[in-house]
Amino acid sequence: MARAVTSYVASLFGSEELADCVVIFCQAQSDVAKAPPAKRRKKAGAGQQNGPAPPIGDPLPAHRLTLFGGSARLRSQAERWTLEQTAGGSKPELRVPLGSPEDLPHALSALRFLYTGKVDGSSAAQLLQVRRQAAYLLVEGCVEACDTALLDRIAGDLVPQQAGGTARSSGSSPLAPVAELFACRHLLPDAAESGGDTATEVVMRLCRVQLVLHSRAIAASQGTANASGDLGDLLAWAFGDVPSLLCNPGARAQMLRLPVAAMEALLGSDSFATDDEAMVLLVLAQWREANKAPFASACDRLCRLVRLSQLTEDYLHDTLPHIPWFPLSAAEHAFLRQHVSSAGQAKKRQALEAAAAGLYDTTSPWYAAGARPCGRSDLNRRYDWYVDQEDLEKGLAAPQAAIRLTGRFDTGDKRLVSRGLEWFPSIRAKATDEMAGVFIHALAPAALCLPESVERIRLASTSVRVVVCRWAGEGDGSWVEAYSKKYLREEYCTEVGGGLGVPSALPLAKALAAGAPGGDGVSQLRRWSEYLHDDTLLGSLTFV
Structure with a gap:
């Protein structure tokens, strides 16, 4: 299409010029078409009102030729208008239910895409919200455009690695886009949304790529004290819970490429969920196999992050002492068993810890850390x-x-x-x-x-x-x-x-x-x- 034509079509968005229909945004109610899900938001009294749905914002002049070609949902609405309804000269009114007034700018952006072919969104949250509205309105190409823009945002200036080279990213922090997405992770599409399962997996894979490339530098800048803080939370979110991670060959391969500092942050994170602490030990075992030299230099630091007191009794007694590379002496293993058995006996535990002072560190995660969040996201998969x-x-x-x-x-x-x-x-x-x-x-x-x-x-x-x-x-x-x-x-x-x-x-x-x-x-x-x-x-x- 000629540049002048595309420019003219883009200029018609929101214009009365040649407009032959009106889009009215309204508050979603039980008696109107279901709006796209407003994630993590529930309006008090929603669905309990009677009468016409209250409008949100001003009516939007629109053009059926553009809407027909780009939105199957709006075309379906327009086709239901009868000759009698338009005989009096009134323009067809196409109603778009919204979960809340905050959704209006994102719905407008989705409709603007029909005219411009470009996505509005200066943040990950905006792109995801526009995507959700576009998926509901069935705006052709907009969901894919939002996905592409989001991936470009996460990738930044990431370039393919050359032999012996490194990837680079510009900006104050190469992980800033990953952290930004983490902050609005509740907006990521789920499997029920258009292309949601594939889109989210691709986004998460790219986040893991960035974490593998840049987590060492970020950990160094945060310092050891914060190793299991912000970076640990990012890693636990991007790699997911332990069982699902180990059942996903792609994510597992990326985990095996994490540097020592990132593994410290991941293993130390309180957000790293599992169905059993033995699975965390298995993550470390698999990483060790792929990183023998780095593990040797950080063996004690990494192993100390496994929460041994949270292991099941049979694993603690009959499996742990036979793992040859795990730095737990027979004497400390015997003490650890006593310490675990004293749960619920405050005086006995206090006496044990006093007796072990200077010999064993009972403040370490081996003894003191609580249970991790329980779960695996691939249940019923x-x-x-x-x-x-x-x-x-x-x-x-x-x-x-x-x-x-x-x-x-x-x-x-x-x-x-x-x-x-x-x-x-x-x-x-x-x-x-x-x-x-x-x-x-x-x-x-x-x-x-x-x-x-x-x-x-x-x-x-x-x-x-x-x-x-x-x-x-x-x-x-x-x-x-x-x-x-x-x-x-x-x-x-x-x-x-x-x-x-x-x-x-x-x-x-x-x-x-x-x-x-x-x-x-x-x-x-x-x-x-x-x-x-x-x-x-x-x-x-x-x-x-």
């Missing part, structure tokens, strides 16, 4: 689980051998983590069995470097749902559940290194008699055909 047909065929090739199919998750990992352990499902059967079993297993993470020579009996439990699917057929074209089992940690447990499940979970087709057509090795695979499609067997695991 279905992790799809795949087994290749080729693996099944290999198992069937040895009729006397037991088939054990473990597969991989949609994240690319073979195991997921919960409560300090690795978990994975399996399908087991012998080639001649009429039923296949479905099991869930728990393993001690290899990153802990626990010696195999130590005989330990430890039970494990988590709350999880295991599913195996069958193909519904080409007509239905979808997978449906063939088997489902929920395990609640209050009701089930298994030995670490073992598993629990149902040996007769999946009925298999009957084998053909020897010598019958198809009664060869192919018939063994046919027995599993109900659970196979596109050379894949599908299941899922969901933490609940």
Whole structure:
């Protein structure tokens, strides 16, 4: 389009010139179209008024040609106007409900985009609020433009790293845009909003990139005293809770690149949520594996940030003392157990701490820190689980051998983590069995470097749902559940290194008699055909 035309169209925004409709902004009520969600804001008495919705601001002269082409919601409203309603010369009135008067400038910005193709927003909060209004009004291209502007704002002058080079960012602080977004994080779109799940993940990934690149310098400027303060809160928000972090390969890889100062801030943050303190120890173990030299120089500082007194009793007693790289002597481990057992006995604890004065630091997080926030954000997130047909065929090739199919998750990992352990499902059967079993297993993470020579009996439990699917057929074209089992940690447990499940979970087709057509090795695979499609067997695991 010619520059003169685009400039002229932009000048028509809010102008009476050629205007053939009016946009009226009004307070959302229960009897009008639902407004976009005003996050963290609830108006007293909302939805209890009767009569016309009260207007907000002045009517906006508008142009149906522009609105029709750019907003599906406003076009739908305009098309409902009848010839009788416009016969008297009145212009169609298009009503836009708002959650509050504070939403008006953001709704205006979303409509201005229809005329200018440009996003108004001088801050992350403004961009997110304009995005929300644009998503509600179905303004074509505006949501994507807001997302792009937000990413550009976070990236700043970030440039691709050259070999041996570094990324740079201008401004007083390269993490200022990340901190700005953190301050308005409640405005980030959720999965229910247009493109919200993808947009938020991309934004968070870029925030983590900036934190990896610049957290060392920021920590140095803050000083050790504030290491678990502002920077720690930023890191805990950007990387999320421990279980979800360790189940997300992308975020986990970024965490492994954090410098020592950032790991100190993250581990020391009171905002770093988990389902079990053993998971925090696992984060440190995985970071140690990828950063042997930096860990060696900061071993004591980092390990001191694990809240040992918050470990479960069996982990504290039977796992912690066998981690070879963790700097806890046998004598202090024995004292720590006494200290933990004195919870609720003020005089006994006071006496223990007095006796340990000058020997053990009972003010350190090992002893004194409270429990972290409890939670994992991927609860009820279905992790799809795949087994290749080729693996099944290999198992069937040895009729006397037991088939054990473990597969991989949609994240690319073979195991997921919960409560300090690795978990994975399996399908087991012998080639001649009429039923296949479905099991869930728990393993001690290899990153802990626990010696195999130590005989330990430890039970494990988590709350999880295991599913195996069958193909519904080409007509239905979808997978449906063939088997489902929920395990609640209050009701089930298994030995670490073992598993629990149902040996007769999946009925298999009957084998053909020897010598019958198809009664060869192919018939063994046919027995599993109900659970196979596109050379894949599908299941899922969901933490609940």
